[in-house]
Amino acid sequence: MIFKIEFRFKVDSFKKLIMNRIEEDFKEWILDKNHPCMMAQTVFEQEAIVLKDYSKLADSANTEQILKDLYEYIDKYDFDSNSFQSFIAVFxxxxxxxxKEFEQLLWNQLxxxxxHDKYSWDKTVSSNPENENFSFSxxxxxxxxVGMHPGSSRIxxxxxHTCIVFNLHFQFELLRKMGVYHKVRNKIRKRDVELQGFINPSLDDFGVLSEARQYSGRATSKEWKCPFSK
Structure with missing residues (x-):
């Protein structure tokens, strides 16, 4: 019995060490390397992130755990405050x-x-990925x-580490209510151009083109079809 407790303690300690290392990797990338997304910098500076590792992207064995963690994240989120928080699923x-491989795996995971989601689609957005008001729910x-991986063409x-960032749409609507959405958006895009030399051709505002084409970070053509249907 004592052996089992000691073994479990060592395993838990090792997992915690790994997660701390992963979190430090992301902090260094976002903060020390001055990532162009100021919102990402803000949540890391304020330690307003929930970061979990699920080992392999699009592994069916992890689906229920990811959902469970996301439900918990939503339950604990303070929708009455002006603070921001992101959920990062690391693989x-x-x-x-x-x-292209990442894009396919990303949509397989989503x-x-x-x-497996037991809830209805958010009624404020479309569930049709071809619709300009689409957003994942x-x-x-x-x-x-926001899908990201070490081999992305976008710096x-x-x-x-390969990951999926889940940002609540509520946060973007909050920026609009605060009257700073366009100011923040323009500054992020300007910093991205300074970093890359040109803006991501897939970017567009919500309600203009479906945001589905932006999720993987890969530049897509007008003929691109989203490999997802509700």
Whole structure:
């Protein structure tokens, strides 16, 4: 019995050490390397992130745990405050060969999450990825998805570990209510151009083109079809 307790303690300590290392990798990338997204810098400076590792992207064995953690994240989120927080699902053991592979795995993961989601789609957004008002939904809350991996062609998406960032759409609407959305957006895009030399061609404002084409970070053509349907 004592051996089991000691073994479990050592395993838990090792997992905590790994997570601390992963979190430090992201902090260094976002803060020390002056990432162009000021919102990302803010949440890391304020330690307003929930960061979890699920080993492999699009592994069906992890779907229920990711959902459970996202539900908990939504339940604990303070929708009455002006603070911001992001949920980052890390897949440290996923080695991505190219952007198309990542895009497919990303949508496979999102599809599995959607299929297991016990809640209705957020009524404030469309569930049709071809619709200009589309946004991904889990737990009846709309999310703007940011997929990132070390091999991304976009420097700002070239994360130290493969991951999916779940940003509540509520936060973007809050910026609009505060009257600073366009100011923040323009500054982020300006910093991204300074870093990369040109803006991400897939970027557009919500309600103009479906944001689905932005999720993977890969430049997509007008003929691109989203590999997801509700």
């Amino acid at each position: 440290k053991d996923s080695k991505i060969e190219d952007e 599809t599995e999450l959607s299929q 889990l737990g009846e809350k709309a999310f703007y998805i 700002a998406r070239r994360s130290p």
